[in-house]
Amino acid sequence: xxxxxxxxxxxxxxxxxxxxxxxxxxxxxxxxxxxxxxxxxxxxxxxxxxxxxxxxxxxxxxxxxxxxxxxxxxxxxxxxxxxxxxxxxxxxxx
Numbered sequence: 001x002x003x004x005x006x007x008x009x010x011x012x013x014x015x016x017x018x019x020x021x022x023x024x025x026x027x028x029x030x031x032x033x034x035x036x037x038x039x040x041x042x043x044x045x046x047x048x049x050x051x052x053x054x055x056x057x058x059x060x061x062x063x064x065x066x067x068x069x070x071x072x073x074x075x076x077x078x079x080x081x082x083x084x085x086x087x088x089x090x091x092x093x094x
Contacts, residue, residue: 014063017071021059024078025052031082035089044088051081 032048055077062071 010066010068013068014066014071017075018059018063021052021055021074021078024081025056028052028081028085032085039089039093042089042092044085044092047088048081048085051077051084055081 028048029052032045035042035048036045055074057074058070058077059074062068062074
């Protein structure tokens with residue numbers, strides 16, 4: 001099965017979404033520890049602590065059950081967790 005006619009298969013898409021969501025957990029948690037040390041605690045950092053594990057769960061489950069929508073949701077959550085945390089922290093501090 002190909003997406004967009006370039007040999008981009010379903011299995012590759014599901015794998016990349018899964019790896020992206022798993023990698024975001026480590027990145028967001030390390031960034032959260034750094035920001036807590038530099039800026040102090042903000043309640044918006046809870047977004048950075050909670051969304052990546054949820055997206056990792058959805059990514060792994062979407063790959064295992066071959067559910068494209070679930071894997072795409074995991075990728076969107078993984079990509080949006082850190083910018084959302086920074087935006088909420090800037091609103092919280094001002």
